Amino acid sequence: MIVRRAVADDVAFVADLDWRAMHEPYLLGLPEVRLGERREASFQVWPSFFAAPESRVYVGLFHNERLGFAAVRCIVGEAELDAIAVEPRARKAGVGRALLAFTIADLFAAKTSRIGLEVREKNTAARALYTAYGFEQEGVRRSYYENGDDAILFGLSLERFSFR
Numbered sequence: 001m002i003v004r005r006a007v008a009d010d011v012a013f014v015a016d017l018d019w020r021a022m023h024e025p026y027l028l029g030l031p032e033v034r035l036g037e038r039r040e041a042s043f044q045v046w047p048s049f050f051a052a053p054e055s056r057v058y059v060g061l062f063h064n065e066r067l068g069f070a071a072v073r074c075i076v077g078e079a080e081l082d083a084i085a086v087e088p089r090a091r092k093a094g095v096g097r098a099l100l101a102f103t104i105a106d107l108f109a110a111k112t113s114r115i116g117l118e119v120r121e122k123n124t125a126a127r128a129l130y131t132a133y134g135f136e137q138e139g140v141r142r143s144y145y146e147n148g149d150d151a152i153l154f155g156l157s158l159e160r161f162s163f164r
């Protein structure tokens with residue numbers, strides 16, 4: 001398993017997995033036409049995300065096969081984890097851990113002071129992953145998502161290390 005910074009050639013993989021993974025739970029109830037629109041939107045958004053100077057995207061591979069990605073934006077020394085996803089067939093095998101560990105290490109090396117993110121309250125897998133890496137719950141955004149789900153705000157300070 002290796003994790004590396006994404007290159008332009010990874011954009012279709014990221015757009016497709018993002019569409020499939022990130023919206024899974026609530027897309028199931030949407031009509032076919034909306035599903036198509038969302039896929040199209042994902043393929044429109046990700047090329048700009050890759051091109052933006054504040055973006056960093058990481059891809060996890062095993063035997064050269066892409067299995068997941070993480071995407072952050074860094075603005076004035078702070079990072080927002082916008083997305084992390086693993087191929088459904090490769091979940092619960094440590095890919096998410098590897099991606100998050102690499103992301104934290106890379107942002108730490110870039111002197112980022114904190115990483116923030118928001119996650120659907122019901123997303124127990126992602127919440128457990130963030131907690132395992134020291135992210136702390138900082139707040140709640142009520143009815144933040146389209147279907148009325150709450151968002152939990154998590155943060156990880158990278159400034160607590162005294163050797164910096």
Ligand SMILES: CC(C)(COP(=O)(O)OP(=O)(O)OC[C@H]1O[C@@H](n2cnc3c(N)ncnc32)[C@H](O)[C@@H]1OP(=O)(O)O)[C@@H](O)C(=O)NCCC(=O)NCCS
Binds near residue numbers: 085087098129
């Ligand atoms: C969240 C996600 C990235 C985790 O990836 P993964 O490769 O399956 O995670 P790992 O195998 O590295 O697991 C790491 C830890 O996460 C937690 N975890 C992962 N899957 C879990 C599950 N289904 N239920 C509970 N905890 C889970 C556990 O704490 C696990 O540690 P453990 O193996 O010691 O128990 C993956 O489930 C995913 O892609 N989900 C869809 C996209 C998504 O929801 N992204 C987050 C949006 S904020």
